[in-house]
Amino acid sequence: MDFSGKLILAVLFLVTIFLFAGYVMDRPVEREGEFMFTESEREEFVVEVINDELAHPWGIDFVDEETALVTERPGNLNILEIETGETFEVSGVPEVVDVGQGGLLDVEEVEGTVYLTYSDSLEQGYTTFLGKGELDLEEREISDFEVLDRAEPAMDSGQHFGSRVLYDDGYVYYTVGDRGDKDFEPDHVSQQTGNTLGTTLRLTEDGEVPEENPFVEDGNYDDRIFTYGHRNVQGMVLHPETGEIWQSEHGERDGDEINVLEEGGNYGWPVTHYGCIYGTQTPIGDEPHEREDIVNPVYYWECTSGGFPPAGMTFYKDDSIEELDGQLLVGNLAGRYLGRFDVDGEVEELDPLLDEMGWRIRDVEQTPDGRLIILTDEDPAFILLVDSGN
Numbered sequence: 001m002d003f004s005g006k007l008i009l010a011v012l013f014l015v016t017i018f019l020f021a022g023y024v025m026d027r028p029v030e031r032e033g034e035f036m037f038t039e040s041e042r043e044e045f046v047v048e049v050i051n052d053e054l055a056h057p058w059g060i061d062f063v064d065e066e067t068a069l070v071t072e073r074p075g076n077l078n079i080l081e082i083e084t085g086e087t088f089e090v091s092g093v094p095e096v097v098d099v100g101q102g103g104l105l106d107v108e109e110v111e112g113t114v115y116l117t118y119s120d121s122l123e124q125g126y127t128t129f130l131g132k133g134e135l136d137l138e139e140r141e142i143s144d145f146e147v148l149d150r151a152e153p154a155m156d157s158g159q160h161f162g163s164r165v166l167y168d169d170g171y172v173y174y175t176v177g178d179r180g181d182k183d184f185e186p187d188h189v190s191q192q193t194g195n196t197l198g199t200t201l202r203l204t205e206d207g208e209v210p211e212e213n214p215f216v217e218d219g220n221y222d223d224r225i226f227t228y229g230h231r232n233v234q235g236m237v238l239h240p241e242t243g244e245i246w247q248s249e250h251g252e253r254d255g256d257e258i259n260v261l262e263e264g265g266n267y268g269w270p271v272t273h274y275g276c277i278y279g280t281q282t283p284i285g286d287e288p289h290e291r292e293d294i295v296n297p298v299y300y301w302e303c304t305s306g307g308f309p310p311a312g313m314t315f316y317k318d319d320s321i322e323e324l325d326g327q328l329l330v331g332n333l334a335g336r337y338l339g340r341f342d343v344d345g346e347v348e349e350l351d352p353l354l355d356e357m358g359w360r361i362r363d364v365e366q367t368p369d370g371r372l373i374i375l376t377d378e379d380p381a382f383i384l385l386v387d388s389g390n
Helices: 003-026 041-042
Strands: 043-053 058-062 069-070 077-081 087-091 104-110 113-123 126-137 141-150 165-168 171-176 199-203 225-228 235-239 245-249 256-262 308-313 326-332 336-344 363-366 372-376 383-388
Touching: 003 363, 058 372, 069 104, 069 372, 104 165, 113 165, 113 171, 126 171, 141 199, 165 235, 165 256, 171 235, 326 372, 336 363
Parallel strands: 058 104, 235 308, 308 363
Antiparallel strands: 043 383, 058 069, 069 077, 077 087, 104 113, 113 126, 126 141, 165 171, 171 199, 199 225, 235 245, 245 256, 308 326, 326 336, 326 363, 363 372, 372 383
């Protein structure tokens, strides 16, 4: 090799070292299991990584003060010991199809019964399933697992399965996405009330249709529908004081929403929307406030705003972290931070948390003792514990 060739290689080597060094310096700095933040965040919060071994964790729910269940999208359900960060795989979990945005999704534990949502295949394609089984913590297994319900129709798509599950007073609610249907006409699947795509469904503990469901006497609607006109709900939580069900939902281009459910409500997708068609500034349908038959979001991000691709959510209700008491916390995926919202009156977005860390935040829950636990959406991912720094 001549001198000019060697010089070029040397320059390329130095540039590579420089770029790599810059990348490393831009990453979070770890110190004994804790991460450094802005000066104000370091004063207010202590954030500890308790586990960094799971692949795309999706949902979390507490069994008791020391133990939680965590799903991994590829198909594993894990017992998580909060104080040690150790995880133990649970047997007896149904096989899932890990396709696109699908896999093993959400989990809800109720007095030893575990409800799971997940994607699986049928002859026509893939769809969202709801099932339940009995948990034995000591044996680390689920027994007598049974399918309670599945969304219809199945589709040959790996997009928009939903899916959150919530138990409340004898009812089981679970969400189903629109499966990525790009036909933005009035007959879009989310507006076809004879199917269950783009819906929140309400069932009994055994998967039956409650007699009180809003459309039981209407032959134009599937009896399981509680609300419809959704695109892809990614968070669902009960308000601790009002008992209302709040949801976070993905929009098209921007157009993300926070909604409060009204029984029998049509949430508009895609006949109304505040977002635009991807890659354009072309509106999709009317704006929700222009239609009296549409339930408006309580908060939204309009087209060109940058949006807020939301994930799991929780209300923080404790004085252990006084700065967060009463706030709605919502994981942000593409924006890579934890969103905070004041919900006392009109919903107002506050300064985000963890916005310098670069983590896709998939789910957030309040621990029984008043801390926060956060799942990042990576492989491997971080499970974080957040406590007050005061």
